[in-house]
Amino acid sequence: MPDTAPRTDVDWSRIADALAPVEVIDDPVTVKKRSRDFFWYSPILNAELRRSFGDLVVRPKTRQELAHVLAVAHAHGIPVTLRGGGTGNYGQAVPLQGGLIVETTAMNRILEIGEGFVRVEAGALMADINAALIPKGWEMAMFPSTQDIATIGGFVAGGSAGIGSVANGPLREKGNIIRLKVLSVEAAPVEHVFDGEEALRVHHAWGLNGAITEVTLRTVPTRDWVGCIAGFDSYRDAYSAGYALAAVPDAEIARKLCSVVDARIADFFPRLDAHVPKGRNLLVTLVPREHLEALRALVGGHDGVLHLAMDEAERQAAKLPHVFEFAYNHTTLQVLKSDRSATYQQIGVPDPADADRVARMRARQGEDVWPHHEFTRGGGTIYCADLPIVWFSTPERLAEINATYEADGFTVYDAHVHVIEGNHMQPDYRHLAWKKRLDPRGLLNPGKSLEWEKVRHLSADEIERLGPSGPNATET
Ligand SMILES: Cc1cc2nc3c(=O)[nH]c(=O)nc-3n(C[C@H](O)[C@H](O)[C@H](O)COP(=O)(O)OP(=O)(O)OC[C@H]3O[C@@H](n4cnc5c(N)ncnc54)[C@H](O)[C@@H]3O)c2cc1C
Known part of the structure; x- marks a missing residue:
């Protein structure tokens, strides 16, 4: 089992100073609220997770600010949990080892609407994306029932299917995710581009292997x-x-x-x-x-x-x-x-x-x-x-x-488990190979992958060779 104890040796006011000019929230009530998602649906997860809290909430407004946050986290070796709307069901966005809760909702611009696609920042709410698309004759190929409060980055990182999937397939269906841009957690974070099938390396990885900054998705003609x-x-x-x-x-x-x-x-x-x-x-x-x-x-x-x-x-x-x-x-x-x-249950x-x-x-x-x-x-x-x-x-x-x-x-597909391999899913070592490349210190969402703890000493290529498997569409 991973060590899930929070760090006690960190001077958080020093970290807050280092994060400037990025907005930091240290009010304990807000930090506690932002440490929760919808894990409380499960009495089992509620008992396990209700006392897991982050230390600071950080709200970057641009990808440059997000890169700065990730560089500070890397320099100080502190955990980072990405958070969109916090509507995940399995404690996906609960910080098990404290650290920074990086809330993306201020990175919410709709960047481009074109023929059959939309390009947005990761923190955009899906209801806002649909509201922008519909007057132009388009809509998202699928979205979760939480569209009013959930972000597109959180859906791609934590969700699987939704309204539209009976016509257009789940998120992982070929062509639904067109491109993802993802920042690494390094001394100087680098933005990587994942196109087409490659985007599945980041999809449904629970924010373990990089911070999604930008999402390009298929859209379909809207109807009455x-x-x-x-x-x-x-x-x-x-x-x-x-x-x-x-x-x-x-x-x-x-x-x-x-x-x-x-x-x-x-x-x-x-x-x-x-x-x-x-x-x-x-x-x-x-x-x-x-x-x-x-x-x-x-x-x-x-x-x-x-x-x-x-x-x-x-x-x-x-x-x-x-x-x-x-x-x-x-x-x-x-x-x-x-x-x-x-x-x-699922x-x-x-x-x-x-x-x-x-x-x-x-x-x-x-x-x-x-x-x-x-x-x-x-x-x-x-x-x-x-x-x-x-x-x-x-x-x-x-x-x-x-x-x-x-x-x-x-x-x-057990909904009462808070590790990514827990919902009756095979470990996806291709996700973990990218974690090794993009998050070599293992700072992103620590404690959520049991397999990572077993393979983190290997090189990315060695992890990749352990083989693929896919997340299942049953999760909601
Ligand atoms: C009432 C209810 C209904 C739901 N219906 C559906 C449904 O129809 N279909 C479905 O698939 N799910 C459903 N869900 C689950 C959840 O709402 C969706 O997965 C949702 O899209 C998550 O978005 P979010 O912004 O709230 O993500 P969060 O809960 O904030 O995050 C989810 C995961 O993504 C990671 N993450 C967030 N942002 C980023 C980022 N920028 N980069 C990397 N990682 C990131 C987080 O660390 C976390 O691991 C439902 C949940 C509830 C409570």
Whole structure:
């Protein structure tokens, strides 16, 4: 295990002086708040991480200021944790060994909008990027349900998929990330450029192997989207409709969201009370206006009813949240607003087309596990992840729930682990080879990679030769 003890031998006021003219926040309340992300979704991570705090928050406004911060950290050998909006779920942005929390939200300029791409600074909020793109006829190919408060740098470094991924694939799908610019942590930090497939060396590396300064992403033509919620008596019917919607050709229904939510979870959505009857299993989606009738027919064909269909203007007039705030990990948040004993898990569905197997698993798991499925597509294949609400009682019961999934071939990507190799993922040594090149002293987000502690004594090329593996799209 890595040494996760914070440094006690540092004169932080001296470090703050060295960081000038970059904005530094040393107010203990703010530093504590910025040391947290959404790890508290997990009672296990909450117990492990709630006492891990940084020492100073630093807010660079330009890449020159960021380079200065990284040079100071290198000179003094102090840990650096990059932070965007702090919406990650696994303590990704929690400083385990104290040090600098480098918040990127002041580096937020939208630099260029072109035919099929957008180039932005890493701290730009995704809602702001979409707001700039839409009047020009474009939108992000995908974004997380946290777009209002999450940064593009945090999404690329910590996220995997989102609204749009059922049409355009996850972030790692070829062509979605066009270019990343990344600063090293050295005496004189160098900006490296990662194009195309090379960008996957930095994507989903949890800020371990460089500070992303600039992101160029694929964009897609925007459409007149209608947010829709359909209701079904049975979960199996809702799931089957979801699968059919994910599988239908884009030319027939170009959905950019396809989420299925258990009726027991939907009962925790009071904002929908005036629009959606209680006790219904839901299909939550966004379709272009011209495909609304085709969606209505698909829903009817699975014994469902389309209860809600609102375009953006109607949604705002009705003072409703976006429909995607009843999808992805916002489902967990909606339940947690009423009852803090809820948590969740991340499950890969072995055969998304097999609705019977999904229905059997729902019955087998019992009353403390309520399913919620997200469909995505990658390389033309349909994937499905279950992000169930789990009513947490004990770690032993959680292990039993996981074992029940695994016994029937479902994969558990454990959401209750705070190391990058922990969510049932193979270590990606290509990430760690770049860490060796860009962060040779191992100052970035220390304690988050167990494998790094084993290989850090090797050269970058030796680490690279240990082989590749990829992060999984199930994480949210
Ligand atoms: C309610 C809820 C819903 C969510 N829905 C989704 C979803 O739909 N899809 C999804 O993929 N995720 C989802 N997430 C997880 C998370 O919101 C996303 O991954 C989000 O994009 C993270 O962005 P952020 O700015 O908050 O990153 P942070 O939490 O601030 O950081 C995430 C990781 O990236 C690193 N990092 C941040 N900025 C940089 C940088 N400039 N350079 C290098 N490393 C950096 C951090 O050190 C950390 O390891 C959800 C989380 C919540 C709480």
